[in-house]
Amino acid sequence: MRRIPLVLPLGLILVLLFASTALSQMNVRLRVIQASNVGRAVDPSLRDLHGQLGSLFNFTSYRLLRENDLSLYPGLPASIQARPGRFIEVTLVRQYREDAEVRIRVIREGKDILATMVRLSPGRTVLIGGPRHAEWVIIFALSPARY
Amino acid sequence: MKDSCSSVSRLLEKYFDQEATDKERSLVEDHLAGCLSCQDTLEWMGDFRDSVKTPVKMAVQKEDFERAWQNIRREIQLQEKSSWWKSIQSWLDLPRFFRKKVWVPAVAVVAIFALLTTQVFFEEASEEASYGALPDVEYVDSSYNVMVYAIEKSKITVIWLFEGQEMEAPSS
Numbered sequence: 065m066r067r068i069p070l071v072l073p074l075g076l077i078l079v080l081l082f083a084s085t086a087l088s089q090m091n092v093r094l095r096v097i098q099a100s101n102v103g104r105a106v107d108p109s110l111r112d113l114h115g116q117l118g119s120l121f122n123f124t125s126y127r128l129l130r131e132n133d134l135s136l137y138p139g140l141p142a143s144i145q146a147r148p149g150r151f152i153e154v155t156l157v158r159q160y161r162e163d164a165e166v167r168i169r170v171i172r173e174g175k176d177i178l179a180t181m182v183r184l185s186p187g188r189t190v191l192i193g194g195p196r197h198a199e200w201v202i203i204f205a206l207s208p209a210r211y
Numbered sequence: 212m213k214d215s216c217s218s219v220s221r222l223l224e225k226y227f228d229q230e231a232t233d234k235e236r237s238l239v240e241d242h243l244a245g246c247l248s249c250q251d252t253l254e255w256m257g258d259f260r261d262s263v264k265t266p267v268k269m270a271v272q273k274e275d276f277e278r279a280w281q282n283i284r285r286e287i288q289l290q291e292k293s294s295w296w297k298s299i300q301s302w303l304d305l306p307r308f309f310r311k312k313v314w315v316p317a318v319a320v321v322a323i324f325a326l327l328t329t330q331v332f333f334e335e336a337s338e339e340a341s342y343g344a345l346p347d348v349e350y351v352d353s354s355y356n357v358m359v360y361a362i363e364k365s366k367i368t369v370i371w372l373f374e375g376q377e378m379e380a381p382s383s
Contacts, residue, residue, distance in 0.1 A: 179351075188366040195373055
């Protein structure tokens with residue numbers, strides 16, 4: 065009984081911290097795709113994007129190199145390596161009720177080759193591709209995570 | 212006889228209160244049969260008890276117990292009505308809680324949290340009104356040539372990097 069007054073504010077603080085963190089968090093799905101004109105294979109895990117990729121680009125083959133579900137917190141960058149020496153860094157800038165502003169950096173050999181800020185909303189996919197490397201090109205597909 | 216009286220007198224009270232053992236009772240009764248002094252003492256004890264009991268009995272008969280019981284019952288009902296609050300109070304131990312001022316940091320945290328969330332809420336509300344006008348791509352900075360386009364039907368935004376005049380990949 066004597067411990068209750070001490071436990072109560074402590075529990076309250078923890079709940080508030082947890083709630084504030086959970087409220088400002090966003091989960092995104094990041095896929096790294098290698099597109100080329102060598103062969104005609106399309107990775108089965110890209111079925112949901114295949115139609116759109118086919119209508120947008122002239123490539124015949126799409127291979128999923130990696131897929132990550134990232135938890136984004138405001139101002140904290142999350143990065144993954146697409147290929148050796150090539151990284152993509154995603155930072156949640158601001159979150160609205162349904163949409164979010166996300167800053168993206170694509171880094172190659174330590175240099176920023178792209179810095180952009182895009183809006184992510186349910187169902188929307190942002191594709192970032194290029195530049196071409198011989199026969200292939202890397203495409204990043206970023207979308208809000210599925211629930 | 213005198214020694215016997217003094218030894219029996221210690222047992223006489225126990226005998227009178229019916230607390231003597233069988234052995235003690237037979238000893239006292241044997242003695243009483245031949246000792247008038249002890250018989251008088253025993254008789255005096257009886258009279259004394261009656262003199263105490265009678266006034267108490269009379270007082271009890273005069274007392275209005277029904278009314279007293281009603282008062283007690285009313286008090287119990289009053290206590291029962293406030294018992295839920297007392298039980299909550301005792302469970303939380305609020306008086307001690309406030310005395311120790313442990314609640315100060317908790318209240319401060321709640322106040323700060325409320326202040327921040329209120330600010331965020333109003334900020335969001337004011338910004339969301341004009342948010343529809345924001346583009347899908349706010350800015351693009353690259354050392355390459357960049358092509359940006361959005362297809363609203365399929366909800367796709369494309370940012371494509373290419374070198375020189377080359378428009379390599381996008382077919383549209």
